[in-house]
Amino acid sequence: MTTMESLIGLVNRIQRACTVLGDYGGGDGAFSSLWEALPSVAVVGGQSSGKSSVLESIVGRDFLPRGSGIVTRRPLVLQLHKTEEGAPEYAEFLHLPKRRFTDFSAVRKEIQDETDRVTGKTKQISPIPIHLSIYSPNVVNLTLIDLPGLTKVAVEGQPESIVQDIETMVRSYVEKPNCIILAITPANQDIATSDAIKLAREVDPTGDRTFGVLTKLDLMDRGTNALDVLEGRAYRLVHPWVGIVNRSQADINRNVDMIVARRKEREYFATSTDYGHLASKMGSEYLAKLLSKHLESVIRARIPSITSLINKSIDELESELDHLGRPIAVDAGAQLYMILELCRAFDKIFKEHLDGGRPGGDRIYGVFDNQLPAALRKLPFDRHLSVQNVRKVVSEADGYQPHLIAPEQGYRRLIEGSLNYFRGPSEASVDAVHFVLKELVRKSIAETQELKRFPSLQAEIAAAAGQALEKFREDSKKTIIRLVDMESSYLTVDFFRRLPQEVEKGGNQSASNVDRYTEGHFRRIASNVSSYIGMVSETLRSTIPKAVVHCQVREAKHSLLNHFYTQIGKKEAKQLGQLLDEDPALMERRQQCAKRLELYKSARDEIDSVSWAR
Numbered sequence: 001m002t003t004m005e006s007l008i009g010l011v012n013r014i015q016r017a018c019t020v021l022g023d024y025g026g027g028d029g030a031f032s033s034l035w036e037a038l039p040s041v042a043v044v045g046g047q048s049s050g051k052s053s054v055l056e057s058i059v060g061r062d063f064l065p066r067g068s069g070i071v072t073r074r075p076l077v078l079q080l081h082k083t084e085e086g087a088p089e090y091a092e093f094l095h096l097p098k099r100r101f102t103d104f105s106a107v108r109k110e111i112q113d114e115t116d117r118v119t120g121k122t123k124q125i126s127p128i129p130i131h132l133s134i135y136s137p138n139v140v141n142l143t144l145i146d147l148p149g150l151t152k153v154a155v156e157g158q159p160e161s162i163v164q165d166i167e168t169m170v171r172s173y174v175e176k177p178n179c180i181i182l183a184i185t186p187a188n189q190d191i192a193t194s195d196a197i198k199l200a201r202e203v204d205p206t207g208d209r210t211f212g213v214l215t216k217l218d219l220m221d222r223g224t225n226a227l228d229v230l231e232g233r234a235y236r237l238v239h240p241w242v243g244i245v246n247r248s249q250a251d252i253n254r255n256v257d258m259i260v261a262r263r264k265e266r267e268y269f270a271t272s273t274d275y276g277h278l279a280s281k282m283g284s285e286y287l288a289k290l291l292s293k294h295l296e297s298v299i300r301a302r303i304p305s306i307t308s309l310i311n312k313s314i315d316e317l318e319s320e321l322d323h324l325g326r327p328i329a330v331d332a333g334a335q336l337y338m339i340l341e342l343c344r345a346f347d348k349i350f351k352e353h354l355d356g357g358r359p360g361g362d363r364i365y366g367v368f369d370n371q372l373p374a375a376l377r378k379l380p381f382d383r384h385l386s387v388q389n390v391r392k393v394v395s396e397a398d399g400y401q402p403h404l405i406a407p408e409q410g411y412r413r414l415i416e417g418s419l420n421y422f423r424g425p426s427e428a429s430v431d432a433v434h435f436v437l438k439e440l441v442r443k444s445i446a447e448t449q450e451l452k453r454f455p456s457l458q459a460e461i462a463a464a465a466g467q468a469l470e471k472f473r474e475d476s477k478k479t480i481i482r483l484v485d486m487e488s489s490y491l492t493v494d495f496f497r498r499l500p501q502e503v504e505k506g507g508n509q510s511a512s513n514v515d516r517y518t519e520g521h522f523r524r525i526a527s528n529v530s531s532y533i534g535m536v537s538e539t540l541r542s543t544i545p546k547a548v549v550h551c552q553v554r555e556a557k558h559s560l561l562n563h564f565y566t567q568i569g570k571k572e573a574k575q576l577g578q579l580l581d582e583d584p585a586l587m588e589r590r591q592q593c594a595k596r597l598e599l600y601k602s603a604r605d606e607i608d609s610v611s612w613a614r
């Protein structure tokens with residue numbers, strides 16, 4: 001069986017969680033408000049209408065600040081918890097969780113001080129509520145929100161705007177469909193001019209959520225009564241009006257005990273000629289019970305929709321948090337782990353680009369298959385091996401003594417000169433592959449979803465990968481230059497051994513013996529060198545890709561971030577934290593989402609912990 005205590009207590013606990021986690025209704029619309037979904041009773045009334053007196057009477061204690069001007073400047077969420085008969089009475093503030101107040105004048109002082117803590121001494125108002133719980137055998141389970149009294153003029157030191165500010169704040173509470181309005185009107189004032197009724201009528205035209213309270217019945221002119229109002233003729237509401245007789249100023253000055261005042265109020269109605277017939281439905285005790293019962297039934301009716309709001313919000317927040325990424329750990333070990341995980345995610349994508357799982361790696365083959373052969377074909381061997389140049393180089397190599405059989409030195413010089421041309425295209429291949437790799441790094445960073453939140457780490461990975469690629473490029477260049485140099489340091493003997501025979505086989509031997517220095521002779525030399533160079537070119541065409549892949553592609557695949565890993569291993573928590581520096585707006589949003597999620601989860605737990613009447 002559900003008790004009233006469990007239901008109202010449940011909402012109390014959720015309301016407290018809301019305030020702790022920054023949800024007190026209104027807000028910027030960034031999140032749905034759980035606070036607003038919770039049923040509550042807001043007390044509204046003009047200045048001196050008797051608001052404080054009604055609240056104190058319901059509690060049975062003097063505890064509200066008094067004074068001239070606007071005393072209530074922050075909403076006061078007053079949570080009443082009924083305790084066993086004879087149990088000690090005490091109060092607790094949410095903002096002072098460890099302190100139990102048994103002296104209610106200290107409660108009054110704390111409300112004043114806590115109001116000033118947020119509003120300063122400027123007498124401004126603030127929407128951040130103060131939560132006060134009162135545990136007493138003399139209360140019913142009930143939660144009331146005391147709001148600043150509606151006023152028409154600003155007084156001493158209060159800004160002109162305060163009149164409007166108060167109305168706006170009060171309105172923000174009472175216009176919520178889950179708000180029960182306790183509209184306080186003094187009986188010695190025309191109901192038509194009541195601020196509370198005026199506002200209630202605007203926000204609750206059907207009167208469904210409004211409880212009319214008429215105070216100061218004892219102060220009405222002799223011979224008049226408030227039966228027109230109390231019996232619903234003057235202003236009709238769905239719920240019956242409740243008349244109240246609070247302590248007069250004189251009673252307050254004489255420190256008349258609240259419990260005594262309650263008794264006097266009961267006597268007033270019981271003996272009243274005007275209101276005797278209504279006595280059982282009048283007075284502050286009756287009002288408290290009426291509200292408690294009503295609040296309980298409203299909460300019971302709302303629980304399913306509150307639960308579904310909570311579940312929906314939890315789903316939304318969790319999916320948003322997934323999208324934003326989980327929060328970053330604060331200790332160095334966890335941060336390092338996270339950075340390594342992020343690097344691995346990047347590295348995996350980078351490898352996929354090289355291995356063909358993603359596009360781009362094929363451009364490396366393009367370098368070997370098109371660019372390099374084309375560049376080799378374009379080398380100016382025609383010019384270098386023209387008859388003229390061959391004659392010139394051979395003669396220079398011969399010196400004063402022309403060669404007798406074959407121009408050995410001439411061949412060597414022509415070949416060396418030709419081999420030099422291979423450096424250009426070889427180096428160009430290295431550079432071309434370097435740029436493909438660099439582009440793939442850039443692409444991979446952009447494609448690593450996990451890295452999106454961390455612009456600093458992205459930049460660091462790009463820089464580290466860039467440096468590594470630069471080093472691989474240097475190694476690769478050294479290697480291919482060595483390949484070219486190797487070709488010049490030792491020529492393929494077999495090629496030349498076969499030459500004379502070929503000449504003898506195909507040519508006119510006597511003619512060649514006749515004159516070594518004819519144009520044909522040099523043309524033959526040119527053709528021999530050219531076919532030797534052709535052979536070398538074929539070799540390089542297949543060995544350069546091997547060297548490039550070995551030095552650049554394979555290294556990039558296996559050890560692109562190795563140096564970076566050793567570097568970050570040495571970093572302190574602070575530097576690691578900087579690497580995981582996120583966009584501040586994103587961090588803020590995540591924090592807010594996490595806070596809200598905590599709220600909704602604790603609310604869900606609260607609801608789960610209460611067993612419902614079926």
Ligand SMILES: Nc1nc2c(ncn2[C@@H]2O[C@H](COP(=O)(O)OP(=O)(O)OP(=O)(O)O)[C@@H](O)[C@H]2O)c(=O)[nH]1
Binds near residue numbers: 244252
């Ligand atoms: N005789 C009599 N006096 C009352 C009654 N209700 C309130 N008063 C007096 O009216 C004055 C104002 O009452 P409060 O309870 O302070 O009214 P309030 O609406 O809280 O006033 P502010 O906080 O100043 O806006 C006090 O002097 C009370 O003693 C009542 O039912 N009968």
